[in-house]
Amino acid sequence: MIPAEIRELFPILKQEVNGHPLVYLDSAATSQKPIQVIEALKHYYEWDNANVHRGVHTLGSRATDAYEGARAKVAKFIGAASEQEIIFTRGTTTAINIVAASFAESVLREGDEIVLTPMEHHSNLIPWQQAAKKSGATLKYIPLQADGSISLADVENTITDRTKIVSIVYVSNVLGVINPIKEIAAIAHKHGAKIMVDGAQSTPHMKVDVQDLDCDFYALSGHKMCGPTGIGALYGKKSLLNNMEPVEFGGEMIDHVDLYESTWKELPWKFEGGTPMIAGAVGLGAAIDFLTEVGMDNIYKHDVQLTNYALDRMMQIPDLAVYGPTTNRAGLVTFNLGDVHPHDVATVLDSMGIAVRAGHHCCQPLMRWLEQSSTARASFYLYNTEDDVDRLVTALLKTKEYFGDAIG
Structure with missing residues (x-):
């Protein structure tokens, strides 16, 4: 366990919530910041605040x-080649939308297939629904096993030579399932398809190597990996990004502008129109330094031990139902307590200083x-810590007692 x-x-x-020491158990929604x-x-706002890439003055150079x-x-942290x-x-949502709008538009034609799973977050579902509507492509879904995992046999049966894009979450934000991305990528590539990986829940909790996974986009x-809100990243293989058109246009991303035609900067800046999230990037860099110092293998082992x-x-x-597999899962437990509405459970837990998430988790x-x-x-x-888990269990037992007849 991590110390x-x-x-x-x-x-x-270090604060108290409703008279109790805070137990924060909602890191899948957003993590806290060291x-x-x-x-x-x-430090950035006090000493280096300036726009990037444009000025030659000292503050501009330091900000850049x-x-x-x-x-x-970021490139080193996830194993990018460049x-x-x-x-x-702005985050995972924006990154997926870039691929669905730019790459998908260039490759999808009527009758082509986009392969997803039913466990996808809305951010990795709705963009592909829109891409299918625009192109005439068909959405297909890899079926789930009884515990919410997927089998490679079903992956083989779902992906065909008509599949152009496979987009799949690495770690489910509801089930905790860790999907076999490397094997799925190999199957996708065998059929000539490209694979997009939603890494929102995997990147904070395990070592990621996009080259080893051989994913095309990630x-x-x-904000889920100890960094600020409003910042994220899209990884794409250079050969693919070079052939994609930007989806936002304006300053920063242009090379030359005439009255009737314009050309774009080289990678990566052609996709970063306007003043970027400078402070967010600085904060993300600091978060990566922190996570690297702790060690991603240590974090993964800690999460697995605590989840078990x-x-x-x-x-x-x-009367407590737990969803998802009991093995090979990431650091979360999704549950229901009898017939008590999850919002009521979360409200009672909050009265005891315990923060959990309740709802459909953007996975209707x-x-x-x-x-x-x-x-x-x-x-x-x-x-x-295990003490956090013990407090959760004690609070759930009190919640069960509080609702009484509503349980079962």
């Missing part, structure tokens, strides 16, 4: 160095597959 002292680096966790990230943002330095950190393969975006969000501990304890609570098709309108979710990160 408990790590928790001391997160100032927000002091190193907070200080990096503060910090911004591009963060890009280099910094030119890293496009800064998206991540900074939580599963063992929570599954002993009568998956909720229908689970035959639930909504669920509650406790999600863990490197600053959580």
Whole structure:
């Protein structure tokens, strides 16, 4: 387990909520920020605040160095072959939309196939629905097993020579499923398709190597990996990005402008129109430094151990249903407590200082597959401890007692 002292680096966790020490179990929605990230943002605004790429003055040069330095950190962190393969975006949603709007428009034709799974977050579903409507392509779904995982046999049966794009989440934000991306990528490529990976939930919790996975595109969000909100990145193989058209136009991304024609800058800047999220990139770079120092293997082991501990304890609570596989899963547990609405469960837990998520988690098709309108979710990160889990279990037992007849 990661030392408990790590928790001391997160100032927000030192507060009380409703008279109780805060137990934050909503990191799948957004992670908390260590002091190193907070200080990096503060230092940027106090000392280096200037626009990038445009000015030759000292502050502009320092801001540009910090911004591009963060890009280099992202590239190294996920194993990209080149910094030119890293496009800064507002987050995973924007990154997926870029691929669905630009790449998809260039390759999809009527009768082509886009392959997804029912476990996708809306951010990796709706853009492809729109791409299918515009192109006449067909959406196909890899079926789920009884525990919510997918089998490679079903992947083989779903992807065909008509498949042009496979877009799949690496780690489900509801089920905790870790999908076999490397094997799925090999199957997709065998049929001439390209693969987009939603890495929002995987990048914070495990070592990622996009070259080893051989994915064509990969998206991540900074705010789920100890970084600021409003910053993320799209990785794309250079050969693909070079042939894609930008989706936003304006300053920063142009090379030459005439009254009737314009040309674009080279990668990665042709996709970064307007003033970029400079401070966000600086904060993301600091977050990557922090995670690298802790060690991604250590974080993964910590998450697995804590999740297994939580599963063992929570599954002993009568009338509590847990969703997703019991093995090979990431750091979250999604559950329902009898017939009590998840929002009511979350409200009672909050009264005891415990923050969990309740709702459909932007996965309405998956909720229908689970035959639930909504669920509650406790999600863990490197600053959580077994004591946090113990407090959750105790609070759930009190919640069960509080609602009484509504259980079962």
